[in-house]
Amino acid sequence: MPKAATRQKTEPKAAKDAKNGKSGPLDDIIKKHQSADFVDVELAKKEYLKRRSSQLESIKRTDKKLLRSMLYQMVLGRRFEEKCAEVYRMGKIGGFCHLYIGQEAIAVGSMLATDEKDMVITSYRDHVQAMVKGIRPEAVMAELYGKEGGCVKGKGGSMHMFSKEFEFYGGHGIVGGQIGVATGMAYAAKYRNSGQLVLCFFGEAAVNQGIFHESLNMAQLWELPCIYICENNQYGMGTSQDRAMSTRNIAKKADAFEMANEFVDGMDVMAVREATLRAIDRARKKSLPTLLEVRAYRYMGHSMSDPGNYRTREEIVKYQERDPIVLFKDSLKEAKVFGDKDFEKIEQEAMAAVDAAVRFAEESPLPNESELLTDVYA
Ligand SMILES: Cc1ncc(C[n+]2csc(CCOP(=O)(O)OP(=O)(O)O)c2C)c(N)n1
Numbered sequence: 273m274p275k276a277a278t279r280q281k282t283e284p285k286a287a288k289d290a291k292n293g294k295s296g297p298l299d300d301i302i303k304k305h306q307s308a309d310f311v312d313v314e315l316a317k318k319e320y321l322k323r324r325s326s327q328l329e330s331i332k333r334t335d336k337k338l339l340r341s342m343l344y345q346m347v348l349g350r351r352f353e354e355k356c357a358e359v360y361r362m363g364k365i366g367g368f369c370h371l372y373i374g375q376e377a378i379a380v381g382s383m384l385a386t387d388e389k390d391m392v393i394t395s396y397r398d399h400v401q402a403m404v405k406g407i408r409p410e411a412v413m414a415e416l417y418g419k420e421g422g423c424v425k426g427k428g429g430s431m432h433m434f435s436k437e438f439e440f441y442g443g444h445g446i447v448g449g450q451i452g453v454a455t456g457m458a459y460a461a462k463y464r465n466s467g468q469l470v471l472c473f474f475g476e477a478a479v480n481q482g483i484f485h486e487s488l489n490m491a492q493l494w495e496l497p498c499i500y501i502c503e504n505n506q507y508g509m510g511t512s513q514d515r516a517m518s519t520r521n522i523a524k525k526a527d528a529f530e531m532a533n534e535f536v537d538g539m540d541v542m543a544v545r546e547a548t549l550r551a552i553d554r555a556r557k558k559s560l561p562t563l564l565e566v567r568a569y570r571y572m573g574h575s576m577s578d579p580g581n582y583r584t585r586e587e588i589v590k591y592q593e594r595d596p597i598v599l600f601k602d603s604l605k606e607a608k609v610f611g612d613k614d615f616e617k618i619e620q621e622a623m624a625a626v627d628a629a630v631r632f633a634e635e636s637p638l639p640n641e642s643e644l645l646t647d648v649y650a
């Protein structure tokens with residue numbers, strides 16, 4: 273696994289100011305929120321065990337083929353992103369590159385509960401969602417390389433994966449921008465009576481944007497089939513949620529619009545699946561939206577260029593105690609659905625897919641100069 277972005281915490285501003293004899297109301301607030309570390313190892317382990325027994329229950333209710341796809345997609349996502357970090361450091365990928373390591377259960381648990389025809393839209397942290405939606409790893413890696421074989425012909429890069437064929441509508445760089453677009457997509461689906469619903473992913477920092485509140489209001493008022501999935505990885509760049517939001521409870525924000533909402537453990541792929549199934553039912557049968565707050569943790573830096581000096585290595589390790597892939601494998605083994613040999617095979621398949629993706633990206637040509645202005649609108 274690549275090294276997660278972290279450094280020892282630097283001296284907090286409030287402490288520095290206090291030494292210099294400076295202290296004001298803002299410093300007190302900063303001081304109150306300066307610890308981003310809210311996980312206790314023993315508690316995390318207990319939570320892990322509790323989850324394991326409820327995972328076992330839902331595993332028993334789920335088709336074996338689907339369980340295999342879920343594990344495969346999670347492992348593929350993890351190995352793919354590790355490879356991205358490796359080739360990025362070799363200079364093969366330019367520009368921004370935001371990795372999804374640690375959050376795989378969110379994309380996999382929710383998206384594999386929907387139908388192929390349903391629409392998905394997300395932020396710039398989009399490689400894994402793109403692959404789960406059906407875009408081949410080759411086309412995602414070539415896009416990262418800026419090559420012609422990429423899913424957007426090499427013109428979008430890491431943050432702008434897109435495929436109309438697979439109903440995947442990006443990859444958006446403006447924090448919260450996709451929430452408004454998703455609401456419009458759900459409106460269109462209802463207007464056309466297409467039977468589609470929309471899964472809209474965004475980070476917890478996007479919840480502080482006006483567009484989140486405007487969109488949820490409209491979606492509930494107009495009864496739109498949209499599932500808003502807040503991927504709470506607890507940081508917006510280098511700022512912990514505690515320092516940027518007056519309340520930790522994001523799911524409950526939907527109460528302001530009388531919208532259905534749920535808090536979900538994002539390290540538990542089966543819990544994500546079940547909560548999404550409830551939201552899907554609501555969307556299909558009653559054309560009603562849902563807000564899901566799915567809590568996970570971002571193991572890597574915000575992007576590949578993040579030195580991570582706002583959190584400690586210990587904090588990351590605590591969350592890795594409940595790694596979503598390890599937890600899922602343990603439960604699958606205990607439920608006697610799969611064993612070590614199956615896991616090995618899945619690992620091999622995922623690694624082969626990642627190697628093929630890199631080979632394809634390396635060999636794919638750069639876009640032709642004559643293509644510079646085609647499909648470019650702004
Ligand atoms: C409107 C806007 N403001 C600021 C930024 C700069 N920015 C990029 S990512 C980011 C943090 C977003 O964090 P979050 O929504 O929690 O998503 P995560 O990166 O954790 O997945 C910010 C502030 C931006 N891209 N767009």
Ligand SMILES: [Mg+2]
Pocket residue numbers: 475476477503504505506507508509
């Ligand atoms: Mg975040």
